[in-house]
Amino acid sequence: MLHILHTSDWHLGRQLYGQNRHAEFQAFLQWLQQTMQAQHTDVLLIAGDVFDTITPNHAAQELYYQFLAHCAAENLCQHIVIIGGNHDSASFLNAPKSLLSALNVTVIGAATEHLEDEVLVLRHTDHTPMAIVCAVPYLRDRDVRLNLENQSIDNKQQALLQGIRQHYQNIYLHAQNIREQLAADIPIIAMGHLFTQGGVTIDADGVRELYVGTLAHIGVDVFAGFDYVALGHLHVPQTVAKTEHIRYCGSPIAMGFGEAGQQKQVVSVTFTGRSPQIHCIDIPVFHVLKRITGNEASLRQQLQYLIAQAQPIYIEAVYQGNEMVADLSQQLHDLVKNSVVTILRVHNRQFIHQVLPHQTEVYALPDLTPEEVFDACLQQHDIADTEKTALRLSHQQVLQQIQQQDADS
Numbered sequence: 001m002l003h004i005l006h007t008s009d010w011h012l013g014r015q016l017y018g019q020n021r022h023a024e025f026q027a028f029l030q031w032l033q034q035t036m037q038a039q040h041t042d043v044l045l046i047a048g049d050v051f052d053t054i055t056p057n058h059a060a061q062e063l064y065y066q067f068l069a070h071c072a073a074e075n076l077c078q079h080i081v082i083i084g085g086n087h088d089s090a091s092f093l094n095a096p097k098s099l100l101s102a103l104n105v106t107v108i109g110a111a112t113e114h115l116e117d118e119v120l121v122l123r124h125t126d127h128t129p130m131a132i133v134c135a136v137p138y139l140r141d142r143d144v145r146l147n148l149e150n151q152s153i154d155n156k157q158q159a160l161l162q163g164i165r166q167h168y169q170n171i172y173l174h175a176q177n178i179r180e181q182l183a184a185d186i187p188i189i190a191m192g193h194l195f196t197q198g199g200v201t202i203d204a205d206g207v208r209e210l211y212v213g214t215l216a217h218i219g220v221d222v223f224a225g226f227d228y229v230a231l232g233h234l235h236v237p238q239t240v241a242k243t244e245h246i247r248y249c250g251s252p253i254a255m256g257f258g259e260a261g262q263q264k265q266v267v268s269v270t271f272t273g274r275s276p277q278i279h280c281i282d283i284p285v286f287h288v289l290k291r292i293t294g295n296e297a298s299l300r301q302q303l304q305y306l307i308a309q310a311q312p313i314y315i316e317a318v319y320q321g322n323e324m325v326a327d328l329s330q331q332l333h334d335l336v337k338n339s340v341v342t343i344l345r346v347h348n349r350q351f352i353h354q355v356l357p358h359q360t361e362v363y364a365l366p367d368l369t370p371e372e373v374f375d376a377c378l379q380q381h382d383i384a385d386t387e388k389t390a391l392r393l394s395h396q397q398v399l400q401q402i403q404q405q406d407a408d409s
Helices: 022-038 058-073 090-094 097-101 153-182 296-309 328-336 349-355 370-380 385-408
Strands: 002-007 043-047 079-083 105-108 119-123 129-135 188-193 228-232 238-240 243-248 265-272 275-282 288-294 313-319 341-347
Touching: 002 022, 002 129, 002 228, 022 058, 043 129, 043 188, 043 228, 079 119, 079 129, 079 188, 097 105, 119 153, 129 153, 153 188, 228 265, 243 275, 288 296, 296 313, 296 328, 296 341, 313 328, 328 341, 370 385
Parallel strands: 002 043, 043 079, 079 105, 129 188, 188 228, 228 243, 288 313, 313 341
Antiparallel strands: 002 265, 119 129, 238 243, 265 275
């Protein structure tokens, strides 16, 4: 039997409204090591977005390398395979790959020049093959399509989708040929970091804002033939098109208040030959996040209850009252002073509406996504509805190009 553990979207180094979350990431990685040992894991798959930014801080890097070193020192698994995500710097991930290979850690930070370099034959200690892993990282436009001039937006989208589809098709055929040459009844496993059709996202998770319409939404047919598909990018654990062996494991901790209360998971896959048995393992909550809503009295009442519980918790307070309370934020922060309750954000748009009644929407920039800013510009300039979709798609392409340039820098 072959035991695989599928995880993704660690986002090491991520902060939440300025709050350092190092202790949570550290607790998760310690839990993951214990889980690997308990599950007798042979292969750990990390499907992209290891770090939250292309320039992770020293603490995030230390967690990453300490985890990999501990796995090797304690023989927690035979192989670790890591692919780059859209948040990762491909060059940063790839830089130590030769060194990490000595620890049986394989890193594919970006699409390779030769397709076969993304196809890995993993072997047992006796050198017999255990699995073939098609480690496909986050695919950028330049990786999979020609940069043809004078293409319409729809044609560019189709070219991108076709390029991704062709990449997976070619890599599967190559893996299939290897399996035939090996004459071994072993699974072919795909990894990917992308957005699939029907994928479920959460408000303000940093994923939804990257996509409009059908931009880079991949159909399940792309993964035809693979025995298991380990995906990253979406933070909600889910299957793709109700297909059990094609799934996202989701992020290991809640990345924002929109994910608060969501049960986080890693996916355990046990192969007997090429037949997978899949079950999800719940991840403990290492620090509670909670969004509370209501008028002033309700918010105070909810906070007093949470203070009495004496459990460390991060709070987002959303004011929904009709009265203007100019010093609401200060009042609520004073209320939780000297307690283990920490308010990270007080959302009080009613105050701005009252103070500036002639402005329909006036928000602080940290409260807005690039998409919301762009939509506000469209509204302010009275852009016709028939033109908005095309402009939004163009805006998304610009954002993605900026991301790609940042990841290469």
